[in-house]
Amino acid sequence: MRPLTDEETKTMFEKLSKYIGENIKLLIDRPDGTYCFRLHNDRVYYISEKILKLATNISRDKLISIGTCFGKFTKTHQFRLHITALDFLAPYAKFKVWLKPGGEQSFLYGNHIMKSGLGRITENTAQYQGVVVYSMADVPLGFGVAAKNTQECRRVDPMSIVVFHQADIGEYIRNEDMLT
Amino acid sequence: MAACIEDVLAKAEKDEAERLKSISVQKELDLEFDLGNLLACDKNSVDAHGLKSTKKEDFLRSLARDNTQLIINEIWKHPTERVEEVIVVKLPEATTPLPREKPPPKPKPPTKWEQFAKLKGIQKKKKTNLVWDEVHKEWRRRWGYKRAKDNTKEWLIEVPENADPNEDQFAKRNKAKKERVAKNEFNRLKNVARAQKLPIPGQGLVPTPQQSKSDLTRAISVAKVSTASAGKFQERLPHEKAPKNTGKKRKFQPLIGNFSDERQKQLDILKVMDSKKPRIDMTKAVNRQMREEDSESRSNARKGPGKKGRRGNMSGKGKGGGGKGKGKGKGPKGKPQNQRGKAGKR
Structure with missing residues (x-):
């Protein structure tokens, strides 16, 4: 376990800022305690200082996971967000998409979102903007990337993709062993 | 009838004569021949009248035919022989010099030995x-x-007098031979490299008569890290400088260091990232424009039916222009609005 280097921090922030914009500041600068990012087995964990100090007692090879896993660095040093980061992305999300009850299941099985499943979408969402996906009852379901901007979404036919799937809470069941 | 037959016969005769022209060609000046290249130069003046006439092609063809006939006549003057049922002539040497197609090859750059031999005036002896x-x-x-x-x-x-008696003289001879071959190959590669102006192989720390200062410092730094501990316990001389360009080591911040510093660093990174964003987001601006147009057309569409009737009363001209534009806008854009309303309700 180690702190992120400057380069790694930058790549991760760039990815996070696609979903929550400048709200990253609120993750770093928290009034309720000190929180930090730590790298372990190529994964980035968001941990409170208290838990981090406790975790130092555990040897590196025995430690599987601490705090919240935000994502991992690929072998090419890109950052991939994991669904576990959703709890922190959802409250600060700038662009949101709400799904109709009929479209929910398809999304939770890992499919892209069609126009037919789209309930609401934040105004002036740009194309390829990172969005957080909610159900109509405002339960965060996952996140993705807008395939079309809001204006285009209105015009396209019902079977065209409007949001590309990236992660959904169905992965807690489908990819249980991957999410540490 | 008889006249007719005579005509036909005369014509056939004429055709035959035309086909088998005489091999003797009359020219004012004789042609100049270079039979080695199968070349003839006709220095007679060209009949300008024939060139300008309507039968230019025929004139040129007959001229070419005559001159070719002359070349063939010339060839037949040479002794012929029969080789496998074919009559052949041995052509004389060509006299006209022809330019070569490609530029002459560049001289090969001299090898190190050739340079030395030239300097010392050593001649190659044919054995x-x-x-x-x-x-x-x-x-x-x-x-x-x-x-x-x-x-x-x-x-x-025979084992030489001063040699070790247990030494294998055969192996020694083979080894010497192999080394000579290797050295020759190495020298050949060096010559190739020198000719192509590449860095000469065998760089690094090869023994040279005069080592430069940088060579020596490099040799020292290499020697110092070439220990079992990779130079960790190697002592330094009193005023010796740390070796340069020894590569960078990865270094990470401590796991539990100064948390406020770490936070400040991350906030600084965020600040830099923010400042690098473009002030005007083109896609955003375009989106905004599109949205405004949408809302405008929507409000117009809403007002449309009520106003239409009123306007119609006012003037025919205004109605025609306005009505058309609205009709167009209304069709496709009215629909999504309705759909959206429904989706919201669900």
């Missing part, structure tokens, strides 16, 4: 290929396979 071999009593090649006086084929070697 005979075959030499007399006393042992086999025959002429053999001077070098290569089955050469004369082949010392690798000796079954016995």
Whole structure:
């Protein structure tokens, strides 16, 4: 376990800022305690200082996971967000998409979102903007990337993709062993 | 009828004569021949009238035919022979010099030995290929396979007086030969590299007569880290400087360091990232424009039906222009609005 280097921090922030914009500041600068990012087995964990100090007692090879896993660095040093980061992305999300009850299941099985499943979408969402996906009852379901901007979404036919799937809470069941 | 037959016969005769023209061609000036290149130069003046006439092609063809006939006549003057049922003529040497197609090859850059030989004035001596071999009593090649006086084929070697008696003289000889071959190959590569102006192979720490200061410092730094501990316990001289360009080591911040510093650093990174964003987001601006247009057309569409009737009363001209534009906008854009309303309700 180690702190992120400057380069790694930058790549991760760039990815996070696609979903929550400048709200990253609120993750770093928290009034309720000190929180930090730590790298372990190529994964980035968001941990409170208290838990981090406790975790130092555990040897590196025995430690599987601490705090919240935000994502991992690929072998090419890109950052991939994991669904576990959703709890922190959802409250600060700038662009949101709400799904109709009929479209929910398809999304939770890992499919892209069609126009037919789209309930609401934040105004002036740009194309390829990172969005957080909610159900109509405002339960965060996952996140993705807008395939079309809001204006285009209105015009396209019902079977065209409007949001590309990236992660959904169905992965807690489908990819249980991957999410540490 | 008789006249007709005569006409036909005369014509056939004429045609025959035309086909088999005489081999004798009359020219004012004789042609100049270069039979080696199968070339003839006609220095007679060209009949300008024939060139300008309507039968220019025929004129040129007949001229070419006559001149070709002259070349062939000239060829037949040479002695002929029969080779496999074919009559052939041996052409004389060509006299017209022709330019070569490609530029002449560049001279090869001299090797190191050639440079040295030129400097010292050493001439190459031609040696005979075959030499007399006393042992086999025959002429053999001077070098290569089955050469004369082949010392690798000796079954016995005398151990020199001052040599170690346990040393294998055969192995020693083989090794020496292999080294000579390797050295020659190395020199050849060096010559190639020198000719192409590449860095000469064998760089690094090869022994050179005069080492430069940088060479020496590099040699020292290499020697210092070439210990079992990779130079960790190597002592330094009193005023010795740390070696340069020894590579960078990865270094990470401590796991539990100063948390406020870490936070400040991350906030600084965020600040830099923010400042690098473009002030005007083009896609966002375009989106905004599109949205405004949408809302405008929507409000117009909403107002449309009520106003239409009123306007219609006012003036025919205004109605025609306005009505058309609205009709267009209304069709596709009205629909999504309705759909959206429904989706919201669900």
